[in-house]
Amino acid sequence: MSQRDERVRSDPPDYAETDVSVLVIGAGAAGARTAIELAERGVDDVLVLGKRSHGDAHTTWARGGINGALGTRDPEDDWTIHAADTLDEGHFVNDPEKVRAVAEQMPERLRELDEWGMDYSRTDDGEIDQRYFGAQSFRRTAFAGDHTGESLLDTLIDRAQSLAIPYREDVMITKLVTDGDRIHGAVGFDMDSGEFVLFNAGTVVLAAGGYAAIYGRHTSRDDENNGDGPALAYDAGAELMDMEFVQFHPTGMAVDESDAEWEPWSGRLVTEAVRGEGGRLYNADGERFMERYSPGQMELDARDVVARAIAQEVAAGRGTANGGVYLDISHRESSFIQERLPRMYERFQDLGVDLATEPVEVAPTAHYGMGGVAVDAHGETDIRGLFAIGETMAGVHGANRLGGNSLAETVAYGFLTGKRIADRVDGPGSVPETCIETVVEPHLADLDRMADSDGAYDAETVFEELQALTWEHAGLLRDEQSLADGLDALDDVRQKAGDMRVGPVTSRSFELAIDIGFMLTAAEAVLRGADERTESRGAHYRTDYPETDGTWQRNIHYRRAAIGGMTTHAEPVDAPSEAVQAALDEGHELDYHQLE
Numbered sequence: 001m002s003q004r005d006e007r008v009r010s011d012p013p014d015y016a017e018t019d020v021s022v023l024v025i026g027a028g029a030a031g032a033r034t035a036i037e038l039a040e041r042g043v044d045d046v047l048v049l050g051k052r053s054h055g056d057a058h059t060t061w062a063r064g065g066i067n068g069a070l071g072t073r074d075p076e077d078d079w080t081i082h083a084a085d086t087l088d089e090g091h092f093v094n095d096p097e098k099v100r101a102v103a104e105q106m107p108e109r110l111r112e113l114d115e116w117g118m119d120y121s122r123t124d125d126g127e128i129d130q131r132y133f134g135a136q137s138f139r140r141t142a143f144a145g146d147h148t149g150e151s152l153l154d155t156l157i158d159r160a161q162s163l164a165i166p167y168r169e170d171v172m173i174t175k176l177v178t179d180g181d182r183i184h185g186a187v188g189f190d191m192d193s194g195e196f197v198l199f200n201a202g203t204v205v206l207a208a209g210g211y212a213a214i215y216g217r218h219t220s221r222d223d224e225n226n227g228d229g230p231a232l233a234y235d236a237g238a239e240l241m242d243m244e245f246v247q248f249h250p251t252g253m254a255v256d257e258s259d260a261e262w263e264p265w266s267g268r269l270v271t272e273a274v275r276g277e278g279g280r281l282y283n284a285d286g287e288r289f290m291e292r293y294s295p296g297q298m299e300l301d302a303r304d305v306v307a308r309a310i311a312q313e314v315a316a317g318r319g320t321a322n323g324g325v326y327l328d329i330s331h332r333e334s335s336f337i338q339e340r341l342p343r344m345y346e347r348f349q350d351l352g353v354d355l356a357t358e359p360v361e362v363a364p365t366a367h368y369g370m371g372g373v374a375v376d377a378h379g380e381t382d383i384r385g386l387f388a389i390g391e392t393m394a395g396v397h398g399a400n401r402l403g404g405n406s407l408a409e410t411v412a413y414g415f416l417t418g419k420r421i422a423d424r425v426d427g428p429g430s431v432p433e434t435c436i437e438t439v440v441e442p443h444l445a446d447l448d449r450m451a452d453s454d455g456a457y458d459a460e461t462v463f464e465e466l467q468a469l470t471w472e473h474a475g476l477l478r479d480e481q482s483l484a485d486g487l488d489a490l491d492d493v494r495q496k497a498g499d500m501r502v503g504p505v506t507s508r509s510f511e512l513a514i515d516i517g518f519m520l521t522a523a524e525a526v527l528r529g530a531d532e533r534t535e536s537r538g539a540h541y542r543t544d545y546p547e548t549d550g551t552w553q554r555n556i557h558y559r560r561a562a563i564g565g566m567t568t569h570a571e572p573v574d575a576p577s578e579a580v581q582a583a584l585d586e587g588h589e590l591d592y593h594q595l596e
């Protein structure tokens, strides 16, 4: 036994223990929906936890809508066409079985939310209204004004409360406990009290969100979507998949980050409706550059086309000082803008900009990671009892996500996973003594040492350096050299991360240090996968391999090797079912031009 092991074993930090049959890590739509299904099926020994206060999950940021082929507006729509659109937009590397599972059950999930009180926008005769959203062949997106995510989560929380589902807020999970074959629980800390915690749980559901915030410019908040879910699963020995596919929204706010008033707005979405209502894009030379990239569709082409065009303008030196281009709708009347784009108008007005008279700077912004944890049809990983769902899982979206499909995935997989677990849940877990000695106590000792540590590097600076690296080397435009340089630079950041100045357990710098650990895993996977995938497909664009290569209709899987770091292998994609293939053969056209 080494000196370090001796110290750890003789003097582990104290921790509180909780026994629970099912631990749900994450209280967004996916976690909440899973817990509801469990409770409805009589499993009441469940605990849902989140690292923020109750009701404050990233889900609340979703505005546009949630997909399901109800056929309210277009009766000819059905779930097979929803599935076909999803595969088409995913460039046929989605898992057809997961796509089927989501599309087929969504009409029922939407109606059930209606019964639970969701305040959907409605047609004149009281039906759940539906609209186009992104690339779809029919109006299939149900919505609640421009606050769909908030309304969805409120509905789920009300339902969960009526079922008396226990919830714990402000707890951050830092490690899963497994013996390699099955899950036994999770450890972390209480962010208010600083107490370390161990959850003995025979079943764990990871519903901890995605990884888009590994990028310097992104649409979520800095303290979510740091890759917690995928990194926790990977560290436990589960496989990740499709991590190289990251969706960039074309118009995030490009701001002067040294300006304290503007800095918090960096990357925040400027709604597509600005372009839908006639907004034009200009480079710093005053050229309406979409003429070069898409003379037919101009600013209304697909998200990835517009995002790449902006990135190419900036890369060619025709960008603005803040690394973006100009979005200008000043040719419209002020009254028109205020009526059609009230939230955008107000936001910019608060920042001292009049959308009716001046352009705003925009640039692509990381919006959604299509990859995540590889799971089976029920959301279970290859570690028995460990499930991963919602934005944490991979497989539904392939190489590009259809707008409105991620909220659909959260409730569809919440239902499926809850049902699966209820069928076989076998009582509270008990972490075996060997796992306490080899996993729990060494990990908590590491956390204890990290608290109040005095290293050479400031945690926030390392965090930002990592985000900048990912943006530069694994952004919209990728090539072999830049990806290789990115992996080298990642090693430097990793070294720095091991030598940081960190405050007490309850400090923001402690949370940042944990986030950096998760982000390093997610960033490495994105860089490695993007390097390996020598083609362009969906959101993944290689300037040195600009064409799609049919031999790459495969998914890259990532696994932690026993020795030697991350390994990858590629697996072929399954064929869709006959019903979905028939819908694909009908050749429905994806409509990109309805940006309501």
Ligand SMILES: Cc1cc2nc3c(=O)[nH]c(=O)nc-3n(C[C@H](O)[C@H](O)[C@H](O)COP(=O)(O)OP(=O)(O)OC[C@H]3O[C@@H](n4cnc5c(N)ncnc54)[C@H](O)[C@@H]3O)c2cc1C
Pocket (backbone or CB within 6 Å): 025, 026, 027, 028, 029, 030, 031, 049, 050, 051, 052, 056, 057, 058, 059, 060, 061, 062, 063, 064, 065, 066, 067, 148, 149, 171, 172, 173, 174, 207, 208, 209, 210, 219, 220, 224, 225, 228, 229, 269, 367, 368, 389, 390, 391, 392, 403, 404, 405, 406, 407, 408, 410
């Ligand atoms: C601006 C914006 C707009 C969007 N609009 C739409 C839209 O219109 N339609 C659509 O379908 N999708 C949309 N999306 C995507 C969609 O919002 C998300 O994919 C979805 O809400 C994810 O839900 P989730 O339950 O998987 O995760 P989240 O809602 O992200 O919840 C994650 C939970 O995990 C917890 N957690 C995370 N890490 C830890 C940890 N280490 N320990 C403990 N707890 C942890 C968090 O506290 C939180 O409770 C949008 C995304 C953005 C950024």
